[in-house]
Amino acid sequence: MSESSAKHDAQRRADRIRAFREELAELERQGVLTLDAAQRVTVESHLRQTLADLAQRFDVDTTASQKQISWGMRIASTFGGLALCAAVVLFFQRIWGLLGIPAQVAVLVATPLVMLAATEYAARRERTLYYGSLLSLVAFGAFVLNLTVLGSIFNLTPGRGALLAWGLFGLLLAYAYGLQLPLAAGLICMLGYLAACFSSWMGAPWLSFPERPENFFLGGLILIAVPGLRLQRRYAEFDWLYRTLGLLTLFLAILILSEWGAVSYLPMRQSTVEAIYQVTGFAGAGIALWIGIRSRFAGVANLGAVFLTLFLYLRFYHWWWDWMPGYLFFLVIGLVSIGLLALFRKLRGRTAEVVRP
Amino acid sequence: MRRIAILLAAALVLAADIFVVVKAARNRSGPPIATIELTERELRLVRPQRESTALFLELAWEPAWGRGRFNFEDGPGWFNQAKLEEIGYDCRLAPSDPSAAAHYRAMTAKEAFAVLEHREAGGAGAGDDGSARSRLVAVDAGRDFAPLRKKYPDARFLIVPALVRLLYTVEWDANARRDAPGAYLRGAVVEMLVGQVSVPPSQRSVLQALRQTTSDYLTTPEARTRGPRYSVVLLYGRNYEPWVESCRLLTPPETPASSPSSAPGK
Numbered sequence: 001m002s003e004s005s006a007k008h009d010a011q012r013r014a015d016r017i018r019a020f021r022e023e024l025a026e027l028e029r030q031g032v033l034t035l036d037a038a039q040r041v042t043v044e045s046h047l048r049q050t051l052a053d054l055a056q057r058f059d060v061d062t063t064a065s066q067k068q069i070s071w072g073m074r075i076a077s078t079f080g081g082l083a084l085c086a087a088v089v090l091f092f093q094r095i096w097g098l099l100g101i102p103a104q105v106a107v108l109v110a111t112p113l114v115m116l117a118a119t120e121y122a123a124r125r126e127r128t129l130y131y132g133s134l135l136s137l138v139a140f141g142a143f144v145l146n147l148t149v150l151g152s153i154f155n156l157t158p159g160r161g162a163l164l165a166w167g168l169f170g171l172l173l174a175y176a177y178g179l180q181l182p183l184a185a186g187l188i189c190m191l192g193y194l195a196a197c198f199s200s201w202m203g204a205p206w207l208s209f210p211e212r213p214e215n216f217f218l219g220g221l222i223l224i225a226v227p228g229l230r231l232q233r234r235y236a237e238f239d240w241l242y243r244t245l246g247l248l249t250l251f252l253a254i255l256i257l258s259e260w261g262a263v264s265y266l267p268m269r270q271s272t273v274e275a276i277y278q279v280t281g282f283a284g285a286g287i288a289l290w291i292g293i294r295s296r297f298a299g300v301a302n303l304g305a306v307f308l309t310l311f312l313y314l315r316f317y318h319w320w321w322d323w324m325p326g327y328l329f330f331l332v333i334g335l336v337s338i339g340l341l342a343l344f345r346k347l348r349g350r351t352a353e354v355v356r357p
Numbered sequence: 358m359r360r361i362a363i364l365l366a367a368a369l370v371l372a373a374d375i376f377v378v379v380k381a382a383r384n385r386s387g388p389p390i391a392t393i394e395l396t397e398r399e400l401r402l403v404r405p406q407r408e409s410t411a412l413f414l415e416l417a418w419e420p421a422w423g424r425g426r427f428n429f430e431d432g433p434g435w436f437n438q439a440k441l442e443e444i445g446y447d448c449r450l451a452p453s454d455p456s457a458a459a460h461y462r463a464m465t466a467k468e469a470f471a472v473l474e475h476r477e478a479g480g481a482g483a484g485d486d487g488s489a490r491s492r493l494v495a496v497d498a499g500r501d502f503a504p505l506r507k508k509y510p511d512a513r514f515l516i517v518p519a520l521v522r523l524l525y526t527v528e529w530d531a532n533a534r535r536d537a538p539g540a541y542l543r544g545a546v547v548e549m550l551v552g553q554v555s556v557p558p559s560q561r562s563v564l565q566a567l568r569q570t571t572s573d574y575l576t577t578p579e580a581r582t583r584g585p586r587y588s589v590v591l592l593y594g595r596n597y598e599p600w601v602e603s604c605r606l607l608t609p610p611e612t613p614a615s616s617p618s619s620a621p622g623k
Binding site for chain 1: 358359362363365366367369370371373374376377378380381384405406408409410411412413445456459460462463465466467468518520550551553554555557558561565596597598599600
């Protein structure tokens with residue numbers, strides 16, 4: 001198990017202990033269970049010792065308020081990282097004209113390397129990795145700046161290899177420290193690279209890859225498949241990000257194609273292509289919802305539900321908006337929403353744990 | 358594991374940078390494949406951001422993209438259906454087919470070499486023939502460089518990698534100034550693969566004195582009388598990538614504004 005996975009598990013255990021304490025207090029208050037003094041001391045001492053061990057080894061949050069503050073720190077770390085990226089880019093723009101080409105190249109090469117060293121330094125000094133996460137984001141931004149500006153200085157033809165380099169850099173940072181922000185950045189670059197490759201294979205310039213949503217299918221499917229790989233099991237805390245990003249990519253591509261079939265590679269009439277992707281969208285969203293509920297992947301189930309609703313409402317719009325009076329259209333939408341609520345409520349009831357007397 | 362990943366990340370940065378520098382050096386090794394002197398009309402001064410100290414020159418050519426469309430009123434011209442098919446577009450669906458508009462408008466751009474002819478107006482300044490218009494005019498396109506160079510050996514023809522696009526164009530009634538029945542296919546050079554050229558530090562002092570970018574300058578009355586403010590010698594290397602060899606400021610015409618034809622050309 002990787003260090004970040006172990007930390008993830010430690011935090012889950014600390015959360016369980018906190019919940020156990022609260023439930024125990026409630027049971028005692030209701031008179032359902034009363035521990036004698038000796039048992040209370042033994043349990044409390046064990047829990048305290050376990051939490052102390054977890055806090056010492058992994059720096060986990062042991063109280064609710066600590067957890068809330070940690071969320072705040074995560075948000076601050078993300079915004080701080082993005083702001084520092086912007087600062088690095090704008091500072092370089094500011095001094096660009098004052099430097100000769102060798103100095104420009106030296107600054108551009110040194111910045112991501114220095115930021116890498118800073119990330120490593122921060123990670124050694126702080127196990128929670130808030131500063132490490134912030135600095136890793138700056139390192140990633142500095143590498144993006146590095147290749148973009150070097151290309152501009154030497155007037156090079158843009159190449160898709162830059163997306164691959166940025167993607168690999170983000171993945172290396174993410175797996176080295178167990179950080180999700182560089183992982184997300186790296187995966188987005190990899191999605192772009194795969195789409196650009198697919199675009200080239202289909203005979204279009206790689207720069208046109210955003211114009212054809214089908215270019216993103218391969219990358220989306222690969223991302224969804226990654227959590228199933230044996231190698232990935234050590235990094236189970238990343239699985240949700242792979243699934244969410246992969247599914248989001250697929251559903252967005254299908255949504256665009258279901259509305260505008262002309263941008264498809266399929267050699268069919270536009271209306272046929274749109275019909276195919278409408279059916280695919282409904283089926284895909286339904287399957288995602290079912291798998292999400294069955295496998296307890298909350299993100300997958302939520303995405304499935306959101307896109308199922310979106311596909312449904314878009315159909316209603318196309319079928320009825322032009323001829324139906326506005327009030328009636330929104331009345332139907334409201335009634336359908338109530339129907340969906342009842343359906344989701346039923347699904348929720350089925351997934352609830354069966355309580356036997 | 359962590360140490361290996363960090364070392365690999367550092368190695369990736371260095372490898373990518375070495376690749377870029379070697380690619381740039383390769384482009385500039387040996388004699389340039391093209392040398393051309395252009396003025397501000399064709400190479401427009403831009404700054405990427407308000408606070409930026411970097412300077413770039415943006416290649417401008419005709420026919421230019423403006424107000425969301427190309428201003429074609431003359432039919433397909435040289436970039437007709439046959440040329441589109443030569444570049445690799447499948448144009449089998451008749452433009453009159455009901456599904457043709459959606460079919461062709463969804464087609465992506467293609468990479469090709471564009472031939473730009475530098476049409477110098479004999480001694481004319483900027484104020485005479487539509488002032489701001491670039492005198493680089495797209496006159497041909499093809500998939501390979503060598504046949505085009507053979508066809509256009511003269512130095513006034515610049516052959517550069519570009520993105521071309523098929524345009525499904527509704528017929529235009531020039532007299533009535535409105536769309537006419539019928540449609541046809543034509544192509545257009547929409548983007549240069551290297552459309553912006555950075556001004557190297559050695560030449561920056563020449564252009565730095567100019568306070569306005571070209572787009573700001575062209576809106577001033579001075580632009581009509583004075584014409585372009587600078588000229589640039591541009592070289593293209595073996596990877597068809599350009600760089601600035603030299604820049605010089607052009608002397609403003611001494612004659613009054615009423616006779617702009619005496620303004621210096623390139």
